[in-house]
Amino acid sequence: MTESAEMAQWAAFAADEKKAREVRILDIRGISGVTDYFVICSGTSGTHVRAIADHVEKQLTERGLKIDHVEGYRNGKWVLLDFGDLVIHVMQEDERAFYNLERLWGDAVEVAVRTPAAG
Structure with missing residues (x-):
């Protein structure tokens, strides 16, 4: 598994930890x-979306990834x-339904989400 594939799993896991x-x-x-991978998930409010994004960013930077750019946080x-080879989209449900990135x-x-290896 490539590093970007493994980090996509960590991002998905971190999002799930915050009930995405x-x-x-x-x-x-x-x-x-x-980029190589998208991780897409939904939050129920602006506060929830920001909490998910904060947690995902923290988990990935702790694993050595450097964030290149953040948009839409405010x-x-x-x-x-x-993160370069990995882009995470955390969206409120209505935004996600409207833009429908999975269809686009x-x-x-689609890669199965699994618990990443410890380490």
């Missing part, structure tokens, strides 16, 4: 030159965490 809804990992290697409707990236392979 519908956590998905999309492998977009080969269909995007921008309004909390859609927070994007860009329909050629992506």
